[in-house]
Amino acid sequence: MPGRPPIGKPDLNRLRVSFGKDGRLAYLGHIEIINTIMRSVRRAGLHFSVGNGFARRMRIQFSQALPVGAASTCECYDLYLTERVDADEALAALADSSPTALAPTRAAYVGSRLPALEAWLTRSLWQVRILGSGAGFDAASLDASLHELQEVGSIDFMRGDTPRTIGLADTLVGWQARDVDGGRPGAIDLTLMTRSSNLGALRPAVLLDAAFARPCMGGARPDSMRVLRAGQWHEDESGRLVEPFDQNLLQRA
Amino acid sequence: MRLAREDRFDELEPLLGKVTHPARYLDHEWGAMEDQPGPFHVCMIYADTYEVGQPNLGIAILYNELNRAEGISCERAYLPWVDMSALMRERGVPLLSLETSSPVASFDIVGFTLAHELVASNVIETLDLAGIAIRADERDEEDPLVIAGGPSAWNCEPLVPMFDAVLLGDGEQEIVDVARCVRDARAEGLPRAQILRRLSKVDGVYIPSLYDVVCDESSTRWGYAVPRPGTDVPEVVYKRCIPDLAATEPVAQRIIPYMGIVQDRFALEVLRGCARGCRFCQAGMTYRPVRERPAEQVIDAVGEGLSATGYDECSLSSLSTTDHSQCAEILTQLNERARQTGVRISIPSQRLDSFGVDMAAAVSGSRKGGLTFAPEAGTQRLRDVINKNVTDEDLERAARNAFEQGWRRMKLYYMMGLPTETDEDILAITAAARRVLEIGREVCGRPRKGKGGVSVSISVAVFVPKCYTPFQWAGQLQRDEVRRRQQLLLNSAQDRDIRISYHDSDVSVIEGALSKMGRAGFDVIYGAWRRGCRFDAWSDQFRYDLWLEAGRAAGYDLEEVAAEAFPLDARLPWDHTSPGVGKGFLQREWRRAMGGVTTPDCTMTSCTGCGVCPTLGVSNMIAGDRHAG
Ligand code: SF4
Numbered sequence: 001m002p003g004r005p006p007i008g009k010p011d012l013n014r015l016r017v018s019f020g021k022d023g024r025l026a027y028l029g030h031i032e033i034i035n036t037i038m039r040s041v042r043r044a045g046l047h048f049s050v051g052n053g054f055a056r057r058m059r060i061q062f063s064q065a066l067p068v069g070a071a072s073t074c075e076c077y078d079l080y081l082t083e084r085v086d087a088d089e090a091l092a093a094l095a096d097s098s099p100t101a102l103a104p105t106r107a108a109y110v111g112s113r114l115p116a117l118e119a120w121l122t123r124s125l126w127q128v129r130i131l132g133s134g135a136g137f138d139a140a141s142l143d144a145s146l147h148e149l150q151e152v153g154s155i156d157f158m159r160g161d162t163p164r165t166i167g168l169a170d171t172l173v174g175w176q177a178r179d180v181d182g183g184r185p186g187a188i189d190l191t192l193m194t195r196s197s198n199l200g201a202l203r204p205a206v207l208l209d210a211a212f213a214r215p216c217m218g219g220a221r222p223d224s225m226r227v228l229r230a231g232q233w234h235e236d237e238s239g240r241l242v243e244p245f246d247q248n249l250l251q252r253a
Numbered sequence: 254m255r256l257a258r259e260d261r262f263d264e265l266e267p268l269l270g271k272v273t274h275p276a277r278y279l280d281h282e283w284g285a286m287e288d289q290p291g292p293f294h295v296c297m298i299y300a301d302t303y304e305v306g307q308p309n310l311g312i313a314i315l316y317n318e319l320n321r322a323e324g325i326s327c328e329r330a331y332l333p334w335v336d337m338s339a340l341m342r343e344r345g346v347p348l349l350s351l352e353t354s355s356p357v358a359s360f361d362i363v364g365f366t367l368a369h370e371l372v373a374s375n376v377i378e379t380l381d382l383a384g385i386a387i388r389a390d391e392r393d394e395e396d397p398l399v400i401a402g403g404p405s406a407w408n409c410e411p412l413v414p415m416f417d418a419v420l421l422g423d424g425e426q427e428i429v430d431v432a433r434c435v436r437d438a439r440a441e442g443l444p445r446a447q448i449l450r451r452l453s454k455v456d457g458v459y460i461p462s463l464y465d466v467v468c469d470e471s472s473t474r475w476g477y478a479v480p481r482p483g484t485d486v487p488e489v490v491y492k493r494c495i496p497d498l499a500a501t502e503p504v505a506q507r508i509i510p511y512m513g514i515v516q517d518r519f520a521l522e523v524l525r526g527c528a529r530g531c532r533f534c535q536a537g538m539t540y541r542p543v544r545e546r547p548a549e550q551v552i553d554a555v556g557e558g559l560s561a562t563g564y565d566e567c568s569l570s571s572l573s574t575t576d577h578s579q580c581a582e583i584l585t586q587l588n589e590r591a592r593q594t595g596v597r598i599s600i601p602s603q604r605l606d607s608f609g610v611d612m613a614a615a616v617s618g619s620r621k622g623g624l625t626f627a628p629e630a631g632t633q634r635l636r637d638v639i640n641k642n643v644t645d646e647d648l649e650r651a652a653r654n655a656f657e658q659g660w661r662r663m664k665l666y667y668m669m670g671l672p673t674e675t676d677e678d679i680l681a682i683t684a685a686a687r688r689v690l691e692i693g694r695e696v697c698g699r700p701r702k703g704k705g706g707v708s709v710s711i712s713v714a715v716f717v718p719k720c721y722t723p724f725q726w727a728g729q730l731q732r733d734e735v736r737r738r739q740q741l742l743l744n745s746a747q748d749r750d751i752r753i754s755y756h757d758s759d760v761s762v763i764e765g766a767l768s769k770m771g772r773a774g775f776d777v778i779y780g781a782w783r784r785g786c787r788f789d790a791w792s793d794q795f796r797y798d799l800w801l802e803a804g805r806a807a808g809y810d811l812e813e814v815a816a817e818a819f820p821l822d823a824r825l826p827w828d829h830t831s832p833g834v835g836k837g838f839l840q841r842e843w844r845r846a847m848g849g850v851t852t853p854d855c856t857m858t859s860c861t862g863c864g865v866c867p868t869l870g871v872s873n874m875i876a877g878d879r880h881a882g
Contacts, residue, residue: 024262025511027275032511039283039509039563050595069270097563099283224267 012049012059012080014251015090016110016117016244022101023071023226030065036102037062037077043097046090047083063117063232063244064196067203070126072229076117076244078110109251123173123241124194125231126204132186136220137212139177139188145211146175155210164200171195171202186222195235255358255395256347256384258294262354264346272337276512277303280351284507284562286316289326289353293436295319295428296328296350296360296397299368300375301790303331304514310522310570311366311403313505315428322429325436328352328360332379335788341382348383357383358397362435364428365416366403370717370767371760371789373412376401377782380415387779389417389462394445398435402428407539408720410475410826411767411774413461417445418452420459421830422492423525425501427457453486457493459830460486466772466826473817475771477824492832494869498525498544499876503554509562518566518599519558523551523583527572528855528863528873531629532640532846533668535719536572538839539832541865543856547876548579552586559596566597575604575612576856578877584615605643610654623710624655627666630674631681637849638673640723640842645685652689656696656707663689663709669738669755670716670730672846679738683745683753686711690750710752713742715761717815719768720827721834723842728818729765732758759797763789765815766804771826776807835864854879 021033028036038058041048049059059080066072081090091107098104114120130142149155154167173193180187194202204227212221233241242249269275281287297315299306306312312329319327328350333341341347348357357363363385365376377387380399386392389399401409402420409419420427434455438448453460463484468476480486495501506519526543527536546554555567567587574580587598598616605626613624628648630636636643652663667682686709693707715735718727730738735758746753767774780803788794804811819825821840828836845852855861856879866872 022281024281025279027269027279028511029276032276032513035513036283036509036511042563042565043283043560045560068275097283099281101281 012082012112013084014110014112014114015079015081015087015107016076016249017079017091017094017104017107018074018076018244019098019102019104021066021070021072021075023228025101026069026071026227029068030062033066033075033102034060034062036099040094040098040102041079044090044093045097046079046085046093047081049080049082061116061118063121064124064201066229067205067227069205069225070227070229073105074229074232076121076232078117084109106245108245110249111251114249117244119198120234121232121244122196123231123233123235124196124201124229126190126192126194127228127230128190128192128204128208129180129226130186130188130190130208130222131224131226132220132222137186137188137217137222139179139190141217141220142188142190142211143175143177145214145216146177146207148214148216149207149211155206157206157210166200166202166206168202170197171200172207186220254384254393255397256356258353258355258359260354261346261349261356264344265341265349265354268337268340268344268346271340273334274302274304274512276510277331278333278337278351279511280354282511283509285352286320286326286328287352289328291324291326293325293432294328294355294360295325295362295364295432296330296357297364297366298330298332298357298379299366300332300372300379301368301788302334303510304512306331307508307510307514308516308520309366309368310505310520311368311424313507314425314502315364315366317502317505317507318425318429319432322432325429325432328355330357330379330383332375332788333382335794338378338382348379358385360397361439362432363397363399365399365401367401367405367409367412368403369405369790370764372405373767373778374782374786374789376412376415377779378787381782388414390414392417392445398445398448400431404536404539407535407830407832408768408770408827409459409461409830410478410772411770411778413772414775416461417449418458418460419830420493421457421490422832423495424493425495427455427493430455431458450484453484457491459490461772464829472824473771473819473826475769475773475826477826478772478829488829490830491869492539492830494542494833494865494871495525495544496871497874498522499546499550499874503546503550504558504561506558506562509564516568517564518568519555519562519564520568520570521551521554521558522546522571523569523574524571524577526873527576529573529576529642530640530842530852530854530861532638532723532842533629533671533716533719535722538721538834538863540572541832541834541863542871542873543576544874545577545579545876548583548586551579551583555587555598556590559594565595566599568599568601570601573604574600575609576879578875578879580612581615582877584612588615605651606647610651610658613655614658623662623664624660625664625666626651628685629666629668630671631667631678631685634849635671635674635678637851638846639668639671640846640851642851642853645688648685649688649692652692653696656693661693661697661707663693663707665689665709665711667711667713668716669713669742670735672724672727674730674738676738676741679741680745682711682713682742683747683751686746686751687748690748706750708750708752710754711742713739713753713755715756715758717761717764717768720825721832721839723839723846725825725839726819726821726823726843729761729815731816732762732812735761757792757795760789760792760795762812762815763797763800766809766811769814769817773807774809777804777809777811780804780806831868833865833868835868838863
């Protein structure tokens with residue numbers, strides 16, 4: 001899939017960093033996350049590369065935007081450094097300079113010619129906790145509704161004031177729904193695997209809104225949904241899932 | 254009622270997905286003091302949204318000072334936007350602090366910073382949402398003490414029915430003294446009334462409930478305040494003043510927001526006070542004397558602040574940064590470092606002379622957006638009246654210099670409705686803009702079409718007479734006359750490259766009325782809030798009709814209130830508090846204004862007798878040598 005090219009020159013050091021987004025910050029937007037991390041990088045005192053453009057921006061590329069309202073354990077960015085420091089040292093400096101709710105979890109150098117993260121990481125694993133008081137739904141009914149949706153093949157939804165459609169054949173890879181606490185009414189844990197392409201990415205909230213809107217759910221509505229991205233991978237041509245820190249991508253000192 | 258101190262974020266969390274900008278309510282920012290052991294707890298409030306309040310340097314300073322003090326913890330709270338407050342009321346969630354999500358009504362002290370007049374209705378809204386009794390005299394023994402301070406605390410009379418105490422002047426030491434005093438008094442088990450009496454002994458603290466308002470033939474209709482019989486409070490409460498700014502911690506901003514905020518950059522206060530003596534300017538009178546941080550301290554603090562915050566831009570803030578005696582040295586050194594790190598330095602306002610342009614050029618690098626000057630009045634006559642000591646030649650020279658250095662857009666700030674203003678003064682504004690435009694075209698040439706040409710924009714505010722200025726006796730220009738003069742200005746522009754914008758005259762009427770009223774004005778503010786007024790500084794929320802209605806219900810015509818001139822010898826509603834500038838000096842300045850006589854800047858010549866230094870035992874602290882530009 002054609003994606004954005006990497007922004008680093010071959011002589012720059014491309015440090016890949018993964019980080020989590022704590023539940024409290026679930027409602028931070030992508031731009032807010034980017035700005036916060038760029039400030040953390042500055043505070044860490046790392047020698048980052050700066051673009052040639054008018055604004056002289058830090059050379060950094062992020063994985064695909066996490067939807068507002070979602071937490072994560074597996075976000076990534078690639079930071080281009082002019083000076084190579086030990087990856088563990090860089091990680092420690094970043095950990096010291098980041099808000100705990102966005103703490104980095106791993107850092108390693110990767111090949112400078114790899115594609116940009118945003119388009120490369122195409123598969124996401126989501127864990128959704130759905131809670132509703134008074135119930136009216138359970139894992140089985142949600143499962144049935146998702147199957148119906150899959151047969152319909154697409155979802156029409158609104159993004160702000162703009163009507164959108166997303167196809168499910170490519171984007172919805174699979175799911176598993178189970179009742180929490182051995183069948184407490186209206187509490188479901190849903191595990192969801194999605195695939196993004198240049199045609200779009202399926203957001204869990206969009207899928208679940210559509211699922212709950214189906215007649216088979218009988219008008220039941222959850223009170224709250226806690227969405228967590230629990231994994232991100234690249235899916236290669238053979239369908240194999242490649243981790244962002246796959247051994248083959250790492251660059252040894 | 255005092256609420257229990259407990260983390261109630263789980264009540265707020267379900268609302269986050271339903272409101273605009275949920276990042277306003279999250280906390281856990283870098284630098285926020287999440288650990289709040291107390292045991293004495295203060296909550297500082299800026300009664301507007303997070304993104305407007307968070308950049309406030311005053312709150313940042315007080316937050317640090319309180320958290321540094323042994324046994325005292327300080328948190329922040331802002332006023333939720335209307336969508337969030339509606340949901341909170343619906344679900345019975347009170348206003349919470351950011352750091353620990355504790356109810357604001359559970360704190361020992363709740364402190365408001367009053368940044369401008371229009372915050373009035375938001376203070377009521379904040380107290381109501383917090384579940385704290387709005388009037389101080391309706392609070393229980395255990396309720397938080399509600400205090401206020403900040404630049405707009407100078408005529409606080411219309412607001413004081415809400416405040417247990419008002420802190421005048423520089424707050425960094427005062428706030429800690431106040432917190433300690435309340436803590437100790439509470440520990441001794443003193444009743445609220447006695448705590449307030451004890452607080453009245455703290456330098457710079459005004460306790461409104463210990464003063465009665467008297468109305469007689471010596472006063473305006475708003476009366477004047479005198480110590481309540483049987484209390485031993487001073488007749489005049491003077492402001493607190495930090496003698497040496499350099500002795501205070503320079504890096505105040507330690508919290509880095511997640512969301513984009515107004516002025517999203519590291520700000521460093523390089524000097525406090527301004528003695529230029531513009532007669533309309535309240536800050537110029539109330540922040541005296543001038544105290545500079547030495548260049549070395551500024552340069553070190555910028556380095557420390559940028560690496561502690563991670564910002565890539567630093568603003569050297571003050572009332573008049575280019576007046577700093579070591580401004581050139583500071584900018585040269587900072588620019589040298591900035592070039593190596595990709596950091597930008599900015600200065601908020603330029604002096605209207607070549608030095609100002611040179612300094613602006615020093616920080617702008619290749620970015621040349623608009624350059625702003627503030628001549629404030631169109632004719633030399635009126636500039637003499639307001640004591641704006643610049644000439645037409647200064648403006649022309651500065652403009653030529655700026656165009657030669659590469660600027661293409663010039664912004665000129667003026668005021669309308671200044672005392673003695675005539676149509677001639679208004680027409681002179683566009684004449685000045687035309688001259689600047691001509692100079693620009695002469696220097697830069699005239700482009701064939703569209704882009705790349707020079708342009709001048711004029712921004713015209715309505716003059717609001719403020720207390721403790723030489724113009725405090727003036728009435729505000731009537732709204733209809735403001736509109737006529739605005740039209741006159743618009744009609745006189747006649748060039749596509751001159752753009753004119755002006756302030757809403759309705760908003761100015763309310764600002765004017767709030768600046769004039771005495772304690773009885775609280776009924777108007779309360780009535781306006783009851784009718785739905787809040788976020789009055791947001792043009793889409795401001796409701797002039799409701800304010801007028803509230804005024805009428807309380808027996809006032811607010812347009813008339815704003816337009817009322819006070820006799821020069823009248824006792825004024827704010828005479829019992831003082832920034833140290835003498836009333837005699839202000840009266841003399843008023844007379845000089847009427848005679849068109851200017852008064853020089855005491856940091857560049859000699860003392861002009863405003864009274865601050867002898868009254869407060871302080872003096873100007875100038876790091877190098879100042880000289881007129
Ligand atoms: S007392 Fe004199 S020196 Fe001090 S600020 Fe006033 S005019 Fe300036």
